Amino acid sequence: MSRKIRMGMVGGGRGAFIGGVHRIAAAIDQQIELVCGAFSSNPEKSRLSGEDFFLPADRVYGSYEEMITKEKELPEGERMDFVSIVTPNHVHFGPAKMALENGFHVVCDKPVTFNVEEAQILKKLVEETGLIFALTHNYTGYPMVKQARVMVENGDIGKVRKVVVEYPQGWLATKVEDTDQKQASWRVDPAKSGMGGAMGDIGTHAENLAEYITGLKITEVCAELTSFVEGRRLDDDANILLRLEGGAKGVLHCSQIAVGEENGLNIRIWGETGGLEWHQQEPNTLQVKSLEGPTVHYRTGVGSLSDAATAAQRVPAGHPEGYLEAFANIYKNFATCVRARLEGTEPDELSKDFPSIEDGLRGMIFVEKVVENSRGNEKWTKL
Incomplete structure (x- = not known):
């Protein structure tokens, strides 16, 4: 498969800290590209953020519901492959659940949800769909x-x-x-x-x-x-x-x-x-x-x-292996597993090493x- 893994982002617009971290980390290995996003609960702020990232206007959405619905309607070779959720804790569950229900893999910032009940629902969805879910406990990277x-x-x-x-x-x-x-x-x-x-x-x-x-x-x-x-x-x-x-x-x-x-x-x-x-x-x-x-x-x-x-x-030795690189290791391994899934192959064991929905629960x-x-x-x- 000769293309990058396509990422849609929920949250992370203008003024957000962790959204920029995720975008940098995802881009380090050149395996992932940002293709769409619902960057804010404020549609205008989302639109302006999309302009900052040089995204086409029709791939910048006013809500995560709109993004997931519209992206699912696109041809398989064009739509996003996964959703990256970089919102405050109370807005993790909704987009993660909807993404899984509509066939999209998920990367989610921690903690995984607002409460245990939501985490249990997501774990069951991951098990039922077989989709790949990564949690960014970045220090494990x-x-x-x-x-x-x-x-x-x-x-x-x-x-x-x-x-x-x-x-x-x-x-x-x-x-x-x-x-x-x-x-x-x-x-x-x-x-x-x-x-x-x-x-x-x-x-x-x-x-x-x-x-x-x-x-x-x-x-x-x-x-x-x-x-x-x-x-x-x-x-x-x-x-x-x-x-x-x-x-x-x-x-x-x-x-x-x-x-x-x-x-x-x-x-x-x-x-x-x-x-x-x-x-x-x-x-x-x-x-x-x-x-x-x-x-x-x-x-x-x-x-x-x-x-x-x-x-x-x-x-090389003597250069600090820092926060962004550790974050990137999670994205790299996740992308490798998504690519293997799309190609119908099995990823190597080292690539499966990233925090999962079980860690989130x-x-x-x-x-x-x-x-x-x-x-x-x-x-x-x-x-």
């Missing part, structure tokens, strides 16, 4: 994260005993939402964000990273959520004890009131014979520790790494149970 996962899987640190994962930010240390800051206003609004504030926004990234690297599912939580900023309706800080499969224990904390912090997603994992440590703000390095030997620093682009880490590398269950536990009197709540 880093080469050293993939290296860590392979090392745990291979038993290089022995049976996992303890996981400590954290995601501190400081940008909501004051009531920024009162200044009409767009990114803040919807994230602290339970009608748009859902039941979790910092928990849904960044806590789900920490949860997903812990499960992705260890291969262990979180089974129980003991949580305390806090809204430190007076008048804020959703949590801006979370401290959670974890129990994982196989008897491993963990600690997860995330915060958006940690003054001076940027995007401090970090994870440490200890097994019976060794440990691993990775910091998102220093993404090229994975620290590997052992009982008796020295700590070894694995570096992107240096030495012999796993096939998964090597496949995710994009630049687990994330929503995690948020729901953490909130439930924090509000209740039970010490532990099962997932």
